[in-house]
Amino acid sequence: MEETVSSAGGEFLLRDVVQEKHGARLLDGVSLALPGREVTALIGPSGAGKTTLLRLLDRLDDPVSGAVLFHGRPVTEYPVRELRCRIGFVFQTPVMFPGTVADNLRIAAELAGPERVPDSGQGGWIGELLRAVELDPAIYAERDAGRLSGGEKQRVSIARALATRPEVLLLDEPTSALDPEVAERLMGTVARLNRERGHTTVMVTHRLAEARDFSTHTVMLEAGRVVEAGPTRQLFENASNPRTRAYLAVA
Amino acid sequence: MLAPVPPSAEPIIDVSWFDLGLAAMLVLVAVAISAWQRIGLARGFVVGAIRAVVQLVLVGYVLVYLFAVDRWWLVLLALLVMLAAATKTSTDRVDAPRRVILPITSTAMLVGTGLTLVYVAAVVLQLENWHNPRYLIPLFGMITGNAMNGAALAAERLGSEMEARRAEVEAYLALGASPARASADAVRRALAAALIPSVNGLMVVGLVTLPGMMTGQILAGASPLLAVRYQIVVAFMLAGAVAATAAIVVLWYRKRFFTAAEQLRG
Numbered sequence: 334m335e336e337t338v339s340s341a342g343g344e345f346l347l348r349d350v351v352q353e354k355h356g357a358r359l360l361d362g363v364s365l366a367l368p369g370r371e372v373t374a375l376i377g378p379s380g381a382g383k384t385t386l387l388r389l390l391d392r393l394d395d396p397v398s399g400a401v402l403f404h405g406r407p408v409t410e411y412p413v414r415e416l417r418c419r420i421g422f423v424f425q426t427p428v429m430f431p432g433t434v435a436d437n438l439r440i441a442a443e444l445a446g447p448e449r450v451p452d453s454g455q456g457g458w459i460g461e462l463l464r465a466v467e468l469d470p471a472i473y474a475e476r477d478a479g480r481l482s483g484g485e486k487q488r489v490s491i492a493r494a495l496a497t498r499p500e501v502l503l504l505d506e507p508t509s510a511l512d513p514e515v516a517e518r519l520m521g522t523v524a525r526l527n528r529e530r531g532h533t534t535v536m537v538t539h540r541l542a543e544a545r546d547f548s549t550h551t552v553m554l555e556a557g558r559v560v561e562a563g564p565t566r567q568l569f570e571n572a573s574n575p576r577t578r579a580y581l582a583v584a
Numbered sequence: 585m586l587a588p589v590p591p592s593a594e595p596i597i598d599v600s601w602f603d604l605g606l607a608a609m610l611v612l613v614a615v616a617i618s619a620w621q622r623i624g625l626a627r628g629f630v631v632g633a634i635r636a637v638v639q640l641v642l643v644g645y646v647l648v649y650l651f652a653v654d655r656w657w658l659v660l661l662a663l664l665v666m667l668a669a670a671t672k673t674s675t676d677r678v679d680a681p682r683r684v685i686l687p688i689t690s691t692a693m694l695v696g697t698g699l700t701l702v703y704v705a706a707v708v709l710q711l712e713n714w715h716n717p718r719y720l721i722p723l724f725g726m727i728t729g730n731a732m733n734g735a736a737l738a739a740e741r742l743g744s745e746m747e748a749r750r751a752e753v754e755a756y757l758a759l760g761a762s763p764a765r766a767s768a769d770a771v772r773r774a775l776a777a778a779l780i781p782s783v784n785g786l787m788v789v790g791l792v793t794l795p796g797m798m799t800g801q802i803l804a805g806a807s808p809l810l811a812v813r814y815q816i817v818v819a820f821m822l823a824g825a826v827a828a829t830a831a832i833v834v835l836w837y838r839k840r841f842f843t844a845a846e847q848l849r850g
Binding site: 391392393394395409413414415417418421422424426428430431440441444445490493494497 | 751752754755756757758759760761762765769843845846847848
């Protein structure tokens with residue numbers, strides 16, 4: 334039985350996906366449709382399989398069985414580098430490449446190539462991207478990326494992921510290392526980018542307030558299985574599954 | 585082609601077994617200090633000294649035999665044994681599964697040391713007798729010894745760099761980078777780690793160290809200027825052999841960190 338968070342069908346479709354690592358089953362037959370152009374939050378206790386699921390969407394890992402479809406085609410049928418340019422990934426701990434903030438964005442644009450980033454030869458796009466993540470280009474563009482604060486680094490990683498003009502933005506607990514105020518501002522940026530750019534956003538979060546306030550759809554995972562999935566408001570106000578209700582109540 | 589070694593102006597002082605016994609007194613100094621400070625190496629020094637005597641005497645007899653019979657296949661066999669021993673030592677030092685690292689190191693050592701030896705023997709020294717063991721065996725011994733260290737350093741450093749830079753490598757992959765691009769910094773650092781001893785060796789040779797080959801030739805009565813020219817050949821030969829071997833190791837070993845779908849293994 335396929336859980337769906339949108340009757341309109343999904344940008345991503347997972348069919349009976351099983352994932353294992355070092356003998357442990359991380360995903361246990363997940364079937365799920367993730368809607369396009371929406372913000373979907375993956376929630377659940379630690380070890381539920383949220384990050385594991387997110388990594389499959391970008392083919393950072395492949396499942397041991399089942400299929401992951403992107404626009405109706407298995408992700409394995411896309412050239413992997415093209416797929417990863419079309420899907421931006423923001424990791425839990427931001428990694429800055431050596432050099433300035435602008436260097437970090439240039440690397441991403443070069444990797445995507447002139448077909449995806451036609452104006453990368455001109456400087457204006459760097460300022461535009463930095464402004465999109467609410468960093469002043471005049472202050473940040475030439476700063477050493479390695480010396481930024483955690484919140485600033487995470488904004489640069491989002492800008493870098495956006496530099497390849499992705500259709501999808503995947504975020505793996507992007508605010509876990511940030512204090513609540515910085516985290517809330519960052520999530521506001523993520524939600525605004527989703528509205529303005531119209532890309533699909535899928536984010537893993539442990540902070541239920543983030544899922545409630547910034548996502549349109551929510552998937553509750555536990556022990557590698559989908560417990561419940563649906564519109565965020567419905568899931569938070571009237572969860573049908575007792576496990577979801579218990580998790581939301583405790584968390 | 586280097587000029588032939590001129591005959592010695594003075595006779596070489598013979599080293600008798602009794603003289604070796606006198607030299608062993610120096611090892612006893614090390615044994616005594618180890619015992620006095622109770623650092624637990626006294627037994628190691630004794631066993632090591634005995635092994636050194638047995639191994640070197642055996643090698644001496646093998647070389648006497650090889651020089652006397654002068655058969656090409658025996659020379660090649662000796663070179664292969666040296667290569668196998670060096671490859672095993674190199675792989676033993678690397679923290680990686682043997683089935684992964686052995687084919688990489690053995691191929692890199694074979695190509696890196698083999699091509700260097702052929703170039704030096706055929707192009708630089710222009711040996712008339714291509715399998716002359718008096719040249720090939722000592723030259724190959726130096727080449728394999730250094731290539732062995734270079735291969736081990738390169739592989740070990742690449743493994744630790746890839747482990748330490750896992751998040752960075754994956755961040756590159758997630759942006760659509762090729763595995764080669766994603767691991768370029770790790771590869772550069774591993775290669776540098778393997779080559780720095782060669783660069784340092786070139787910098788200090790003759791100033792801080794008088795290399796063994798040069799010292800040996802001078803002791804054997806060769807002109808110091810000829811010994812120096814041989815040593816220059818050796819220094820250049822070692823730089824080339826180490827660089828070629830280490831480059832093959834890192835470029836091949838790097839591929840083992842990625843799956844066919846360009847994902848990080850493990």
